[in-house]
Structures are given as C-alpha cells and as structure tokens.
Amino acid sequence: MTSSDAKAPLLSVRGLRKHFPVRKGVFSTVVGHVKAVDDVSFDVGEGETLGLVGESGCGKTTAGRSILRLIEPTAGEVTFAGETVYAPGVRPSSRDMRAMRRHMQIIFQDPYASLNPRMSVADIVGEGLKVHGLVSGRRELEDRVEELLVRVRLDPSYVNRYPHEFSGGQRQRIGIARALSLRPRFIVCDEAVSALDVSIQAQIINLLMDLADEFGLSYLFVAHDLSVVRHISHRVAVMYLGRIVEQASRDDLFGDPRHPYTKALLSAVPRADPTRKVERIVLQGDVPSPLRPPSGCAFHTRCPAVMDVCRHEFPPLREAGEGHTFRCHLEA
Numbered sequence: 001m002t003s004s005d006a007k008a009p010l011l012s013v014r015g016l017r018k019h020f021p022v023r024k025g026v027f028s029t030v031v032g033h034v035k036a037v038d039d040v041s042f043d044v045g046e047g048e049t050l051g052l053v054g055e056s057g058c059g060k061t062t063a064g065r066s067i068l069r070l071i072e073p074t075a076g077e078v079t080f081a082g083e084t085v086y087a088p089g090v091r092p093s094s095r096d097m098r099a100m101r102r103h104m105q106i107i108f109q110d111p112y113a114s115l116n117p118r119m120s121v122a123d124i125v126g127e128g129l130k131v132h133g134l135v136s137g138r139r140e141l142e143d144r145v146e147e148l149l150v151r152v153r154l155d156p157s158y159v160n161r162y163p164h165e166f167s168g169g170q171r172q173r174i175g176i177a178r179a180l181s182l183r184p185r186f187i188v189c190d191e192a193v194s195a196l197d198v199s200i201q202a203q204i205i206n207l208l209m210d211l212a213d214e215f216g217l218s219y220l221f222v223a224h225d226l227s228v229v230r231h232i233s234h235r236v237a238v239m240y241l242g243r244i245v246e247q248a249s250r251d252d253l254f255g256d257p258r259h260p261y262t263k264a265l266l267s268a269v270p271r272a273d274p275t276r277k278v279e280r281i282v283l284q285g286d287v288p289s290p291l292r293p294p295s296g297c298a299f300h301t302r303c304p305a306v307m308d309v310c311r312h313e314f315p316p317l318r319e320a321g322e323g324h325t326f327r328c329h330l331e332a
C-alpha cells in the first residue's frame with residue numbers, strides 16, 4: 001500500500017468541533033457543553049490511511065462520525081473530493097449528500113450490534129444497492145452480494161444466512177462487504193477490530209489493507225491500540241480530550257514522538273525486539289471530564305513533564321519536521 005502523491009487531499013477537515021449541550025432541570029436549561037471534538041484539523045489523501053488514536057472518551061469516534069455527518073458537527077469545515085460536506089451556512093441538498101455518502105462509508109466497532117439480526121446477508125449487504133437503485137430484482141442483488149462476499153473472503157453460498165450464524169470475524173467481514181457495496185473512495189473504520197480476538201484482528205487488518213490496494217481506498221482508522229494503527233496507517237494523529245496533540249507520518253510518530261502523551265502511549269506498546277528496552281510511562285489518573293477540561297494544557301493533570309506554564313497557558317503548535325506537528329510548551 002503506498003501513500004498518494006496527489007496534491008489536493010481527498011478529505012479535508014478544518015477546525016471541526018462537536019459540542020454536546022448538557023441540560024438540567026424541568027426546563028432543560030443548558031448548563032454547559034461537553035467539548036467532545038474541539039478544533040480538529042487533518043487531511044486524508046487519495047489511497048492514504050490516517051490512524052486516529054487515543055484513550056476511550058478522547059473524541060475520536062465522534063470526530064469520525066461528524067465527518068460523515070452521522071453526528072451533526074457544531075462548527076468547522078469538511079470537504080470531500082472538492083465538495084462541501086459541512087461548512088457554516090452551507091447545506092448540501094439531500095441529493096448531493098446522498099451522492100457523497102455513496103463514496104464515504106463506515107465500518108462499525110461491534111460486529112454483533114451493527115448487523116440487523118432479522119436481515120439476511122443478501123439484504124444487509126445489498127441494502128445500499130437497492131436504496132441507490134443499482135440492482136433490479138432479487139437475482140441480480142444476490143449475484144452482486146455473492147461477488148462482495150468473495151472479495152471479503154467469505155463463502156458466497158452464505159448469502160441467505162442470518163447474522164447469528166456467523167462468528168465475530170465473519171460478521172465484521174459482512175460489515176466490510178456492506179461498506180464496500182457502493183464502491184466508496186473513503187471509509188471510516190470506527191474501532192473496526194477492537195471487539196475481535198487478536199488473531200482475527202490481524203486477518204481483518206490484512207483484508208482492509210488488501211482492499212485498499214485493490215480499490216484505491218482511503219481510510220480514517222479510528223482505534224485506541226497503537227500497535228494496530230502502526231500496521232495499517234501511513235500517518236497517525238493522536239487525540240486527547242477532543243484535540244489532536246500530535247500528528248506525523250507513521251515512522252516519525254513511532255520513531256521520534258514529541259508529545260509526552262504520545263510517548264506514554266508508545267511506552268505501553270509491546271515490542272517485537274525484547275533487547276530494545278523502553279521505560280514504561282504510567283499515566284496517573286483517568287482522562288478528565290470533557291465537560292470541565294483542565295485549564296492551559298488539558299494534559300497537565302497527568303503529564304510527567306508538566307511545568308508551571310502548562311497549568312494556565314494553552315500550548316502552541318510546534319513543528320518537529322515536515323508534516324510532524326505537536327501541541328506542547330516543550331521545545332521541538
């Protein structure tokens with residue numbers, strides 16, 4: 001899988017915000033906002049995979065869903081293949097949105113919950129084909145679904161079976177076939193392998209990489225596990241409390257991490273070479289509530305390198321090399 005040289009990114013996200021209002025009392029008065037995603041910007045090139053990582057509750061899933069407008073963003077701009085998906089005051093018509101959605105799909109985390117148990121594989125995988133009027137009649141639908149099952153390495157004779165007849169890994173393959181059915185250019189993989197056994201995770205990741213090569217797909221690969229992200233991503237963005245704190249090529253991020261949070265996450269990743277010892281950085285405490293994020297640098301309550309300035313001043317964005325940025329008071 002090779003990263004694209006294309007100049008204009010396929011997906012461009014600028015200043016994306018998703019703030020959920022917190023309501024209280026009989027009049028549902030808004031008493032605050034949970035800033036689940038706060039000023040997030042990144043690009044995804046044609047044929048490129050961007051890994052989006054962080055602990056649970058950091059906002060990565062909300063960011064992925066906001067890009068597809070499965071959750072309506074609060075602010076920011078999202079463009080896909082030069083078309084506006086979201087911008088203040090710009091509302092693509094439902095027809096334009098439907099056309100864009102054909103090319104922007106999602107694979108969900110839980111292969112058990114994401115498939116309707118009352119629908120056969122033909123109906124689950126073929127639903128989009130029917131909605132977009134791309135098949136006429138049951139026979140053609142089944143033929144197209146069988147083709148997709150072969151692509152995701154499932155036996156095409158399973159076409160009339162139901163989700164409960166499959167293992168977790170097989171169900172995720174069905175979810176991938178559903179996402180592929182409309183020939184998308186971009187897929188959000190939302191913790192797509194997190195619920196699977198480690199051996200099955202590797203199979204699904206290899207499948208996703210093969211499909212990316214075969215169909216020229218771009219992925220936003222959302223995960224909390226850095227070792228999973230390392231395998232599939234060209235670039236990686238690390239999120240903490242709704243913000244991206246470091247973004248770099250995979251090799252730069254894993255070889256020369258700059259943000260103390262990235263360093264802590266990396267220190268917990270198991271290594272293939274046991275002779276290369278890396279001191280484990282254990283973060284104290286839980287991720288603070290996004291309803292009341294800490295002042296200054298939001299990571300200061302857990303950062304092993306915290307300084308006085310970190311407690312009251314928002315850290316600047318620093319450059320550590322081409323395409324390598326991080327947000328911290330520490331020098332590059």
Ligand code: SF4
Nearest residue numbers: 297300303310328329
């Ligand atoms: Fe740690 Fe300060 Fe950098 Fe935040 S700004 S990551 S608290 S050193």
